Amino acid sequence: MQRRDFARAAMLFPLAGSGLLRAQPGWPQRPVKFILSQPAGSGPDILARYVADRLARGWGQPIVIENRPGGQNVIGAQAAARSPADGYTFYYATTAAMVTNVYTFKALPYDPVKDFAPVRLVGRSPFVIAAAANFAVRDLKEALALAKAQPGGIAIATEGPKTFSGMLADSVAGMAGVRLNHVPYTKAPDALQDVIGGRVQLVCLPDAALTAYLKAGQVRALAVSTAKRQAGMPDVPSLSETFAGFEYTGWNGLFAPAGTPPDVVARVNHDLEAVLQQPEVVQRLQSLGSQAEPRMSVAEFEAFMRSERERWVKLVKQLDIQPE
Structure with a gap:
């Protein structure tokens, strides 16, 4: 290799020493695109942009984030499935798009199994049930007791009754024997503004979408959906402390x-x-509400996806979710 070729390689791969492979011949020769089903500024969008920036530094090519929100992830997933399989377009997906939509829609314009090749799990994202800072409850137990005393009188902001956050809210309500009033939102910031304004009492969203609001004291976390308390929220009880053995964690990949x-x-x-x-x-x-997955091969991610589909078959039956 001539001296100018070494110089060019050094400019293109500043992270080569960190473990990133040098480019295979011919790839990438142009910008790479990540399609997302969520709007700009959402939790998955923030995570995707950060990870994309780190990858782009090593590839010497920019990664363009294309937001295609709407239709409970269907619009973005369909766009990604129909993209050229040339190695320049990827789908940064969440659990809903690749697993739960199969059980909540009678028909989908894409097939999560046949239309996609798993690349890698990025991180696991716990969900948080939180309350408006001025809502007069100290913990989840008090919130559920109030909901029991006022059937349907306590509203909870989710991404919809058949989305990941909506099904978590239903799971908790079912286990507690209460009825919560779902208020669906397509954008997390809109939901949080209504919670902060006191128009909705509770909210159930991914930790990543709530982090800034929790730090600002605008909302107060009541429980996290993981089996154990999270390092970033040591004072927030896990749902398993109220409902033994319960765990409900989303992911992005x-x-x-x-x-x-x-x-x-x-x-x-x-x-x-x-x-x-x-x-x-x-x-x-972690500061963005996602636990990085340190090691996972392509084969291991494929096995993970199979186990996720099996797990959700059981959960959908438990919740008696009917596809629409």
């Missing part, structure tokens, strides 16, 4: 349109793993 060259999928998996092992990345994701 990267997928490629089916038919994407396996070597590109393997390359992205490897480079993403290198990024997710960097201490500053782990800390940043």
Whole structure:
């Protein structure tokens, strides 16, 4: 390799020493695109942009985030499924798009199994049940007791009754024997503004969407959906402390349109793993409400997806969810 080629490689791959592979011949020669089903400023969007920035530094090519919100993830997922399988378009997806939509829709214009190739799990995102700062309850137990005394009188903001947050709210209400009034929102900031304004008493959203509001004291966390308390919220009880053995955690991961060259999928998996092992990345994701997944091969992600589908078959039956 001539001297100018070494110089060019050094400019394109400033993170080569951190474990990122050098580019395979011919890839990437142009910007890469991540499609999201959520709007700009949402929890998944913030996480995707941060991870994309770290990857782009090593690839020497920008990663463009394309937000395609709406239709409970259907619009973005369909757009990603129909994208060219040339290694330049990926789908940054959540649990809803790749697992739960199968059980809540009678028909989907995309097939999460056939239309996508799993690349890598990025992180697990717990959900949080929170209350307006001025709502007169001290904890989840008091909130549920109040809901029991006022059937349907306590409103909870979710992303919809058949979304991940909506099903969590229904699970909690069912286990507690209460009825909560669902108020669906398409954008987390809109839901939080209504909670802060006192028009809705409770909210159930991913930790990432609530982090800034919790830190500002505008809302107060009552419970986190993981089996154990989270390091970033040590004073917030886990739902398992109220309902023994209960755990309900979402995740976000990267997928490629089916038919994407396996070597590109393997390359992205490897480079993403290198990024997710960097201490500053782990800390940043935690501050954004996501627990980084340090190690996961393509085969392990495929196995994870199979186990997730099996888990949700059981949960959907428990909640008696009927597809629409």
